[in-house]
Amino acid sequence: MAVREVIHWGDPRLKIKSADVGPWTPELDQLVTDLFETALVEDGVGIAAPQIGINLNLAVIDCSCGEDPDSKIILINPTIVKEEGKQVGPEGCLSIPGIHEVLERPQRVTIRNRKKDGAWYELVGEDLLARAFCHEIDHLRGRLFVEYFGPIKKKLIQRKFIKQLQVV
Numbered sequence: 152m153a154v155r156e157v158i159h160w161g162d163p164r165l166k167i168k169s170a171d172v173g174p175w176t177p178e179l180d181q182l183v184t185d186l187f188e189t190a191l192v193e194d195g196v197g198i199a200a201p202q203i204g205i206n207l208n209l210a211v212i213d214c215s216c217g218e219d220p221d222s223k224i225i226l227i228n229p230t231i232v233k234e235e236g237k238q239v240g241p242e243g244c245l246s247i248p249g250i251h252e253v254l255e256r257p258q259r260v261t262i263r264n265r266k267k268d269g270a271w272y273e274l275v276g277e278d279l280l281a282r283a284f285c286h287e288i289d290h291l292r293g294r295l296f297v298e299y300f301g302p303i304k305k306k307l308i309q310r311k312f313i314k315q316l317q318v319v
């Protein structure tokens with residue numbers, strides 16, 4: 152296992168639309184292990200491959216933050232098929248450390264996801280899991296959650312983020 156370096160807002164690799172995962176390989180298993188490990192160390196609910204500079208449609212989510220092995224989800228070439236309701240709450244991102252902003256997301260999200268063996272299935276998430284589905288799938292499309300805000304608010308967040316980086 153290895154913790155990978157997480158790239159930050161401003162890195163052009165976070166804006167690339169990722170490529171689909173092909174046939175499953177042992178290297179991908181290793182990548183998934185590393186992603187879970189990195190999310191755990193960084194205190195994140197999830198992380199997408201582009202955040203460690205690998206532009207593949209692959210992400211991991213663990214809403215229990217390492218407490219419950221059953222809550223580990225691997226997203227492979229996922230797409231959102233249904234969004235229901237609304238939730239309003241704070242959201243953060245490992246690529247924008249120190250920043251949490253209130254963002255509206257659907258309350259319940261259904262995704263179509265691939266298994267390692269290539270089979271497809273649907274998965275429903277509510278509350279935090281629904282938010283995580285949206286957040287990670289956005290990463291795979293090259294979108295960070297701060298992109299939802301208007302230019303003025305985005306500028307303010309950016310200023311705050313840069314200031315915090317300098318403190319660290």
Ligand SMILES: [Zn+2]
Pocket residue numbers: 243244245246286290
């Ligand atoms: Zn993120």
